Amino acid sequence: MSRFSAILLLGLSLLTTPAFANEEQHHLRTPQGGWPQSGVFGTYDRKALQRGFLVYKQVCAACHSINLLSYRNLAALGYNEEEVKAIASEYTIKDGPNDDGEMFERPGRPSDHFKPPFANEKAARAANGGAYPPDLSLIIKARHDGEDYVYSILTGYGTPPEDVKLMAGMNYNDTYPGHQIAMPSPLSGDDLVTYSDGTKATPEQMSNDVVQFLSWAAEPHMEERKRIGIRAIIFLMVMAGIFYAAKRSLWRDLH
């Protein structure tokens, strides 16, 4: 193997090696088939993103905000303008003040940010026994092994081992640090949502889809970033070849 290809291989393997999982702290699971968005060439699966948005909207949004998204961002999932408008108008947004100085309510518009379930953190805690459901905008980036971690939280509920005593209002989860989580299992039964593409809504399927949606929410421009990266690498390889050929031709007469 030439030195050049050895360096190339090392570079490529560094690019594709995932971060090491910390298995001692919590159990991590990856769905069968892995994540379509991971790896150097990974892209989002638009159908899965739409299914995941439905799960967020109908289940998670009862407790969790996604403050960094606006309804118009959903166009990236393949919804057309009319569909985005229809989704936004399902929400009632507080706006104002109007000319009389009063706040008023109106149907949501594509430019509105996702409507949060609670007015503020205190209201969110009061409704959740003191625990705070974090904003999910960047949760995939904010946790180690983001996708696997959130997928494992969602699929990690069960009955506690005999030596574990749950505190009041807590649920056993094999992934959450300390194994006691205030969030009740959000996706424990089949068919909590009805997918329009006919996919069966099992807890694993819904968990998988909503994690892909959250992954997109945390990095909507991931595909563009990878495309630019790949082009840059090809460009650098071509340039390296040209410089190598130029060097050989320039030095030929001096040997």
Ligand code: HEC
């Ligand atoms: C009934 C309210 C409720 C619903 C519905 C709910 N959650 Fe939660 N969630 C919480 C609370 C409360 C916490 C904080 C847990 C704690 O502090 O123990 C939490 C925490 C989390 C965490 C953070 C774990 C961490 O490492 O901090 C994630 C991720 C999460 N929820 C995802 C989801 C997803 C995805 C859904 C929808 C499938 C969902 N939640 C539905 C209440 C909810």
